[in-house]
Every structure is written in C-alpha cells, then in structure tokens.
Amino acid sequence: MTTLLPIQTVLPFDSTYDSRVNQQMSRITDTATHLIGRGQDMTYTTHRVFEDREEWDLAIWDGHSIDGTGRNPVTGKYEKYNITLSVLQELISNGQMDEILQKDIYGEEDPALTIQHLLADRCVTYDCENKSGATMSLVQIRHNFTDRTITVHVLAVGDSPITIYCNDDNVFETTPHDSNNAEEIDRLCKMHRNVQLINSSSFEILDVERGLICSSPAKYIAINGKELAMTQALGHIDYRNTYTAFRREVGNRDGTYGIAPEKRTFIFYDTDEINIKTYSDGVGDVLNEDIDTNIKKTENATQTANIALGRWQQKWNVVDKLDYLMALETGDLCAVENISTNPFYFGKGVDDICCVSWIQTRKI
Numbered sequence: 001m002t003t004l005l006p007i008q009t010v011l012p013f014d015s016t017y018d019s020r021v022n023q024q025m026s027r028i029t030d031t032a033t034h035l036i037g038r039g040q041d042m043t044y045t046t047h048r049v050f051e052d053r054e055e056w057d058l059a060i061w062d063g064h065s066i067d068g069t070g071r072n073p074v075t076g077k078y079e080k081y082n083i084t085l086s087v088l089q090e091l092i093s094n095g096q097m098d099e100i101l102q103k104d105i106y107g108e109e110d111p112a113l114t115i116q117h118l119l120a121d122r123c124v125t126y127d128c129e130n131k132s133g134a135t136m137s138l139v140q141i142r143h144n145f146t147d148r149t150i151t152v153h154v155l156a157v158g159d160s161p162i163t164i165y166c167n168d169d170n171v172f173e174t175t176p177h178d179s180n181n182a183e184e185i186d187r188l189c190k191m192h193r194n195v196q197l198i199n200s201s202s203f204e205i206l207d208v209e210r211g212l213i214c215s216s217p218a219k220y221i222a223i224n225g226k227e228l229a230m231t232q233a234l235g236h237i238d239y240r241n242t243y244t245a246f247r248r249e250v251g252n253r254d255g256t257y258g259i260a261p262e263k264r265t266f267i268f269y270d271t272d273e274i275n276i277k278t279y280s281d282g283v284g285d286v287l288n289e290d291i292d293t294n295i296k297k298t299e300n301a302t303q304t305a306n307i308a309l310g311r312w313q314q315k316w317n318v319v320d321k322l323d324y325l326m327a328l329e330t331g332d333l334c335a336v337e338n339i340s341t342n343p344f345y346f347g348k349g350v351d352d353i354c355c356v357s358w359i360q361t362r363k364i
Contacts, residue, residue, distance in 0.1 A: 130237040
C-alpha cells in the first residue's frame with residue numbers, strides 16, 4: 001500500500017520491482033463528452049515526448065450559468081454565452097492553454113489562478129462583468145525515463161472529481177468543494193461576513209439493477225446575492241465601470257468565492273497498473289460510491305461516460321431511502337421488490353457529461 005502524505009506520496013520499497021522492469025506497458029489517454037444538457041462541459045489533453053521523459057496534461061471544465069444572450073463579447077457571435085467558457089476556448093485556440101496547464105501547481109500563480117486572473121483581465125478588455133463560472137480539474141502526469149517513475153500532480157477547483165487507482169488500490173479521490181466541506185465553509189466565512197447556506201435538493205442512485213433512486217438534501221452557498229452549489233469555481237468576478245472617474249475596475253481578481261485549489265502529488269513506478277480519471281458531476285452524480293467502484297478502478301473515459309449517459313436516459317423509480325434500507329436489512333428480496341415507487345425520468349433535467357482517463361497497464 002502507498003502511504004499518503006499531505007503533499008507527496010513517496011514510492012514504498014517494492015521487492016518485486018526489479019523483476020518487472022522489462023515489462024512492456026501501454027499508456028493511453030481517452031476522452032469522452034456528451035453534451036446532453038446545456039452544452040457547457042469541456043475537456044483538453046496534451047502529450048509531449050522528450051529525450052528523457054514524456055508528459056501528459058489532462059483537464060476538464062464544467063461550466064454553469066450564462067452571462068447574457070446577444071453578442072458574445074469574446075467571440076463576436078450572437079448567442080447565449082458563458083464568458084468563462086468562451087475565454088477558455090480562446091486560450092485553447094491561441095495556444096496559451098498549453099503553457100498554462102504546464103505551470104507548477106505549487107507555484108505562486110498556479111494554473112487555476114492564472115486562468116482566473118486572465119478572466120479578470122478580460123472583464124476590463126470587454127467592459128463586462130463575469131457572472132458565469134466553471135469548475136476545473138487538472139492532472140499533470142510526468143514519466144521519467146531515467147528513474148522509471150510516474151509523477152502525478154493533481155489540482156481541483158470545484159466539485160469535478162479526480163480519482164486515482166494503483167494496482168487495484170484506491171489511492172486518492174478529491175474532496176468536493178461544496179457545502180459538506182467544512183474547511184471550505186470556514187475559508188469562505190473568513191473571507192466574508194454574509195455566507196449563507198440555502199436548502200436545496202438533489203438525488204442519489206441507490207440500486208442500478210432495480211433502477212431505484214431517492215431524493216437527497218443539498219445546499220447552495222450564497223454570497224453577496226450569488227448562489228453556487230460549490231464553494232469555489234473559476235469566474236464569478238465582480239466588475240464595475242466607474243464612468244465618472246473614467247475607470248474600469250475588477251473588484252477582486254480571485255473572484256467572489258476565491259480560488260483555493262486542492263493539490264496533491266503522487267509518485268508511482270512505471271510498471272504499476274494505474275487508472276487516473278477526472279470527470280464532471282454529470283458523471284459523478286449518477287455513480288454510487290458503494291456499487292460503482294469497479295467503474296472508477298478499471299473503465300476508461302469512453303466506457304465511464306457511456307455508463308453515465310445510459311443512467312441519465314433510463315427510467316428510474318423513486319423510493320424512500322429509509323424504506324429501501326430497511327427492506328435490505330431483512331434480507332428478503334420480495335421486501336425490496338415491494339417497496340412503494342414512483343416512476344421518474346430526468347428528461348430536461350439531464351446534465352452534460354465529460355470524462356478524461358489516463359491508464360497505464362501491462363501489454364498482453
């Protein structure tokens with residue numbers, strides 16, 4: 001087992017490593033996107049090969065909200081627009097994103113903060129407020145040919161998970177930046193005096209085989225009139241145009257909710273079996289922590305996204321969670337089958353899906 005440290009996981013002594021060094025390994029990046037909701041999920045990957053190493057950067061963004069309908073100041077098109085996503089697309093198109101995603105995640109201005117400050121600059125450039133936002137999850141993978149190690153840096157802003165499995169062990173999963181994250185609520189309270197938690201509702205997948213689902217409590221985090229299901233995200237930058245002083249100003253370049261990414265580093269052998277995934281909540285919301293471990297452990301992005309797509313589109317039956325758990329405790333299958341249910345389809349409530357995976361495995 002690998003021992004987790006606050007910042008870095010150090011390779012444990014492995015007596016079998018010497019016998020594995022000549023094994024042939026495959027390293028495959030896969031991406032998948034299904035824009036079945038508002039069309040606001042994005043993925044981006046890069047792969048660079050050098051004489052002594054190779055590098056991969058995997059990123060996803062899950063957008064939310066719109067800034068307006070009409071002429072998009074970033075693209076010039078007439079459309080519903082999310083300025084955060086438009087700027088992200090611009091950074092990809094002009095090549096800046098490649099440089100940003102390579103930046104040191106522990107540097108003074110990490111990749112997420114760099115993008116956030118560019119978004120703030122665009123408020124001045126386009127003379128507009130940025131009301132929209134997007135989560136960001138980044139995985140930097142570095143394969144060193146000399147010492148035959150795989151170093152993985154992860155950075156997450158928001159509630160789009162990153163999961164890492166190594167040799168069938170669950171090594172890491174990000175902690176969502178949401179109302180259940182006590183450290184995040186404390187961070188926001190120190191930033192603001194008027195943080196409010198507003199009751200909302202969500203759902204939970206209980207039993208995929210039987211198609212059972214239940215309602216689940218949730219909360220929005222409200223600050224200065226803004227409400228988010230997460231405690232931080234790119235975007236949400238206050239901007240004011242002070243015509244009387246001929247000044248255009250950004251209130252806070254870090255945004256209303258601030259940017260405080262979760263960051264970790266792990267080091268593995270280049271002969272380990274590794275499955276790394278990052279995905280939007282369009283995937284995470286329809287997975288069950290207890291019964292879907294194998295999806296996180298073994299599936300690639302395409303397989304994972306297709307499973308999520310099927311779950312958004314299928315018929316479900318809503319049950320009371322307590323009734324379901326009590327029926328399970330009896331061990332009587334008939335009791336489970338006879339629980340009172342109401343049919344349910346997500347319909348227009350479906351969410352966009354995106355997923356990126358990087359899998360290192362032995363060649364057969």
